[in-house]
Amino acid sequence: MNGETIYDTVVVGGGPAGATAASSLAKSGRSVLLLDRGGRVKPCGGAIPPRLIQDFAIPDELLAARVTSARMFAPSDRIADMPIENGFVGMVDRQEFDDWLRRRAGADGAVLRTGLFEGLSRDADGIVTLECREKGSDGAPFTLRARSVIGADGARSGVARAAGVKGADRMRYVFAYHEIVRSPTHGSFDPARCEVHYKAKVSPDFYGWVFPHGPTTSVGLGSANKGFALRRATTELREATGLAGAETIRREGAPIPLKPLRRWDDGESVLLAGDAAGVVAPASGEGIYYAMLGGQLAGEAVERFLATGQTSALRDARRRFMKSHGQVFAVLGIMQRYWYISDGRRERFVTICRDQDVQRLTWAAYMTKELVRAKPLVHLRIFCKSMGHLTGILSA
Missing domain, CATH: 3.30.9.10 (D-Amino Acid Oxidase, subunit A, domain 2)
Structure with a gap:
């Protein structure tokens, strides 16, 4: 742990995104160290859809x-x-859930380390040196060396700023x-x-x-x-x-x-995931599923980068994520900007949500993480009802 070992990847941040990325790379045979600050729990409602439970093999005992x-x-x-x-929608306590994900990453082969990230540099051979320290006011400094880095350290990502990822310093x-x-x-x-x-x-x-x-x-x-x-x-x-x-x-x-960054990598060997990449759904604030999916895609993109040496492979994580969920994020962003602006609009928004057609489509989309293509007549009814509320023809 003194900087002599060169890992294939160091993942900074042990939340759902970072732990999932570490598991993905470790299972593919890569040497991975997962660096987590420890003792930090993100405020979160803790909702996870059936799609997440199935795709990421979450055991029943984690559902509180x-x-x-x-x-x-x-x-x-x-x-x-x-x-x-x-x-049903599963509910988890993030303290227990995140700890379990980290332990699973360790069981998959990742080295687990507690510490704080402070900065990084890159040598002539492309190896990244991460400056870190132990927790505490007098924590001892240490370094980690890696061929690649995944920053999964939150919305104000220190990794993103240190690597100079474009737009990270202007995240809303x-x-x-x-x-x-x-x-x-x-x-x-x-x-x-x-x-x-x-x-x-x-x-x-x-x-x-x-x-x-x-x-x-x-x-x-x-x-x-x-x-x-x-x-x-x-x-x-x-x-x-x-x-x-x-x-x-x-x-x-x-x-x-509030929205995904336009760039998730630094063009060399650093890639972002989870909140660091901005993958929290607008309007709903849902983040666990998107963080874990982003972590998985980041792990797969870094694996291709390590195998080929092509930095363009890092861009695959964002491209694949936005291809699957970019349209949903765009729609939810419009909803948040329009409906959350005043109590008058919030009143009408809740009224629209009493409609059974709206409820069925909403739950179907949430549970499967896909835009639901219902019968055209259903969409027409929802459109007409929505326009009625927007224009005031229908009362709140």
Whole structure:
């Protein structure tokens, strides 16, 4: 660990993206070190769709809860209940989930190391030297050497900045904050239902959530408004949802990117994945599935780079991701910019979500991670209803 070993890849960041990338490369026979800072849990609702559970072989014991419905709250407190027909959304606690993913990467052959990334340089032979240090104010410095690097270290990625990835220093994001509380065992709390609150007092440009994780529950919100008091709004959300008296287990905050970067690599040997690449779905804020898919694609792209020496192979990760999900991200981005701008529009948005056709298409797309091509008449009905609400012909 003194810098003499040259790894095929060092992955910086042990969240879902980094752990998945490390597993992918280790299983292909590459020497991989996964560097994680340790003790850091990202604020997250913890929802994972059936597509993720299947594609990434997530065992049942990691599912803290199975959600079978969502309840959306408009500014007027009118609700839209969205039951899931013949299915469920898995809920995970990120502390346990991320730790399990890292341990799986280790079992697949990756070397696990705790430490903080501080910078990188590249020698004449193309070998990257990563400057790191142990955790703590007096942590000892150490170096790692690698033929390639995957930066999966969050929305304000130190790897991206150190490598000079184009556009990384201008990434736009919302700041998310949540509190993990002890789940109530009485009252109106439903352990199989997620709540989403669309109100300016909860968030002026995003939403608030109450997501059950079995014995615990995530209560939080996000906003890009730097002057918005996230903690105070979360306290008010807890009071409004009957969770003010619930035991608080931990509090967490972090930036969440708003859109994928236009470039994920530095043109030499560094590639980004997960939040570092900006792969969080607009409007919904969903990130775990997209992070793990991005990590897998990053691992596969780096494998091709290592096998061929062609830096163009690194661009495959973004190209393949956007080919599959770019259209969905574009649609969700338009939705967020339009519907989240005022309480009047939020009111109409929740009203539209009460429509059964909208619900079926929404859940089908979420569960499969594909745009659903329903019968033309269904799309026509949804279009007409949406236009009615937009123009005010239909009341909220």
